[in-house]
Amino acid sequence: MKITIIGLGLLGGSIGLKLRAQGHEVLGIDAKEAHEQEALRLGLVDEIVSFTEGVKRCDVCFLAIPIHHIEKTLGKVLDLLDSQQVVTDTGSTKESIAQAVKKHPNRARYVAGHPLAGTEFSGPAAAFPSLFEGKKNLLCDIHLSDKEAVETIIRLNEEMGMESVFMESSKHDKHLAYVSHLSHVSSFMLGLTVLDIEQDEQQIFNLAGTGFGSTVRLAKSAPATWAPIFDRNKKHLSxxxxxxIEHLVAFKRYIDSGDMEAQKAAMTRAxxxxxILK
Amino acid sequence: MKITIIGLGLLGGSIGLKLRAQGHEVLGIDAKEAHEQEALRLGLVDEIVSFTEGVKRCDVCFLAIPIHHIEKTLGKVLDLLDSQQVVTDTGSTKESIAQAVKKHPNRARYVAGHPLAGTEFSGPAAAFPSLFEGKKNLLCDIHLSDKEAVETIIRLNEEMGMESVFMESSKHDKHLAYVSHLSHVSSFMLGLTVLDIEQDEQQIFNLAGTGFGSTVRLAKSAPATWAPIFDRNKKHLSxxxxxxIEHLVAFKRYIDSGDMEAQKAAMTRAxxxxxILK
Known part of the structure; x- marks a missing residue:
């Protein structure tokens, strides 16, 4: 199969590596020429092409760019697709993208995806082929897509080691606010809090590998990726x-009042x- | 050397396994007889003894029990020690323990310790010998301890693979509020928030291995261990x-007002x- 990947960062690059290893031909496009050259050098893609050529030549096109770019680019891809080609994406929120293309005459060639996979690193050099192994790809609103287009994406998910899970965009975004976006905000703010105190304290140890290290790991994530995600999902995330914040304020009250029983009860519930973490 | 460990859970058990492997003789004591039997069966200790026998027979005694028990037990251990023996502990806060024994005539035989090591699991079965490998043991107020007693603990730290770091109790507690206790509260409350939403939502995936999985991992920790730690460190933790909470409230305001630049600036600082996470 001929695959075009638009956006050769962590996700796009890892898709390229894995699908090339599975025997597919992979064409790549990135807004940054330096990323394109790096992707070629790292073997993430077979060839760098122009946008129009990449879309025209492929069987399946992946949009692996920030969501606000997906919103703008998806319609342009659909403009160029014929009735055999498929486009999918890796956007972390789905409602705003669904809105952007809901009246497009080729809407049915789009299969909305969100691979629940990632690390705190970004760019072509962060890509690795097993990123998706054992992960889930959340396919949204599949009743709006052609059946064989959905089947094509399910097959490619299997080749990448991912299970396909189906849900509505609106439910997806609410759900992700809790299980992903909130964790990121929580980590970023933990990072800020500790950095504040560090200004007064000489001695901050190397905290990698501690409990703090794991809770704050996501604070290394790229602001340019996450600001648009938070913005697109602002209602649910807020x-x-x-x-x-309410839970934290209540727990602070238990601490201030020395109510260890209330602390224990809250922790026991938690x-x-x-x-959920099997 | 003859080592007595009071408290045969994750920390005490791991100390026992590692020091036995290093050729020391390890005596054990636990408040729960079932834990004592399990520790023997798992090879964490050579022998189960009574409190008085354990303290009398050892060269070095480890107190690896919850801090409110250390506060009560440390004085009793010091009562029984002669001028050659040493007692140390694994307590996660240090000021309240320091207060509890500051006027004890044998105070100089106590070396206050806090190994920065642990997992979200507890009990003898959670113990493993490499728990301390590459970690730090924070030794506090060493000017109050006999020099050779401190040297003995530094040597044992080395045998367990730990670097010894020196600080004042008061500074220790403030520091730990930020780099450990806060992370735990943050995780526990994240867990609660997601469990709340789950009541309305059928579909919560297996989230182990995701970003959420790592930020919420500490929410599996034992409430009985953490409530006393939070309580003893209430001022700094509060x-x-x-x-x-202030950082979170500010960030929520940036989200509500759609101020992506402010979001990016905060994340970039974070x-x-x-x-710190080298």
């Missing part, structure tokens, strides 16, 4: 953040998270 | 939590955490 709700999630509001609830999180322990149930074990069910 | 300050840290207050600052954290990215500096890379310096």
């Amino acid at each position: 709700d999630a953040l509001g609830e999180y 322990n149930e998270i074990k069910r | 300050d840290a939590l207050g600052e954290y 990215n500096e955490i890379k310096r």
Whole structure:
């Protein structure tokens, strides 16, 4: 199969590596020429092409760029596609993208995707072929896509080691606000809090590998990636953040008043998270 | 050397495994008989003994029990020690323990320790010998301890693979509020927030291995361990939590007002955490 990947960063680059290893031909496009050259050198793609050529020549096109760019680019890809070609994406929110193309005559050739995979690193050099192994790709609103287009993406997900999970865009965005975006905000703000105190304290150790290291790991993530995600999901994320802040304020009150029983009760309830982290 | 370990959970058990492997004889004591039997069966200790026998027979005694028990038990250990023996501990806060024994005539035989090591698991079965490898043991107020007692603990730290770091108790507690206790509260409250939403949502995936998985991992920690730590460090932890909440409230405001530039600026500042997570 001929695959075109638009956006050769962590996600796009890893798709390229894996699908090339599976025997597909991979064409690549990136807004930065330096990334294109790096992608070629690292073997993420077979060839660098222009936007029009890449879209015209492929069987399946992946949009692996920030969501505000997906919103602008997806319609242009659909303009060029014929009825055999498919386009999918890796956008971390799905409602705004769905809105952007809902009246496009070729809408049915688009399969909305969101691979639940990533690291705190970005760029072509961060790509690795097993990134998607054992992960899930959340395919949204598949009733709006042609059946064989969906089947093509499910097959490619399998080749990348991903299970396909189906949901509505609106539910996707609410859900992700809680299980992903909130964690990122939480980590970024933890990072800020500790950096503040560090100004007064000489001695901050190397904290990699500690409990702090794992909770703050996401604070290394790229602001340029996350600001648009937070913005596109602002309603749900604001709700999630509001609830999180309420829990923190209550727990601070238990600490201030020395109510260890209330602290234990809250932590015991939180322990149930074990069910979800199998 | 003859080592007595009081408290045969994750920390005490791991100390036992490692020091036995290094050729020391290890005596063990636990408040729960089931833990004592399990520790024997798992080879964490050579022998189970009574409190008085354990303290009398050892060269070095480790207190690896919750801090409120250390506060009560440390004086009793010091009562029994002669001028050749040493006692140390693994308590996660240090000021309240320092207060508890500051007038004890044998105070100089105590070396206050805090190994920066742990997992979200507890009990004898969670112990493993490499727990301390590459970690730090924070030794506090060493000017209050006999020099050769400190040297003995530094040597044992080396045998367990730990670097010894020196600081004042008061500074220790403030520091730990930011780099450890706050992370735990943050994780516990994230867990609660997501569990709340789950009540309305059927579909929560297996989130182990995702960004959420790492930020919420500490929410699996034992409430009985952490409530006393939070309580003993309430002043510093309350300050840290207050600052954290302020950062979250500000960030929520940037999201609500759609101020992506302010979001990016805050995240870019948080990215500096890379310096600390080498």
